[in-house]
Amino acid sequence: MSTVTDLLHELCAATGQMQQAAMKDDWTLVEKIQKRRAPLIERIVERAGSEPLTKEQTLELSKVREQESFIAARADARRRVLGQALVETRAGLRAGKQNRMRKAYGALGNSQPS
Numbered sequence: 001m002s003t004v005t006d007l008l009h010e011l012c013a014a015t016g017q018m019q020q021a022a023m024k025d026d027w028t029l030v031e032k033i034q035k036r037r038a039p040l041i042e043r044i045v046e047r048a049g050s051e052p053l054t055k056e057q058t059l060e061l062s063k064v065r066e067q068e069s070f071i072a073a074r075a076d077a078r079r080r081v082l083g084q085a086l087v088e089t090r091a092g093l094r095a096g097k098q099n100r101m102r103k104a105y106g107a108l109g110n111s112q113p114s
Helices: 004-023 027-048 055-105
Strands: none
Touching: 004 027, 004 055, 027 055
């Protein structure tokens, strides 16, 4: 049976791996590690509920929170970049469609009926 300290060490190590994966933009690996961390967190909560955390354990949790903040910031930045790329792609597709329509049907807006 693992102690809270052992579980916190495992959580800290897994979060460090997750941070490294985020730095490399390997979001698939980040997701896999996050799933692996979930049971660790549940076990920590179960065990820590019955005994107070030591100062060392509290510091380790703070380190995990800092790492998670970094990962969340990277993920948020990545979402913004992808969102902007999507907007630009959609705008480009619309412009391309308009150009194809002009070529196919001529510049209808510029000609006046006689």
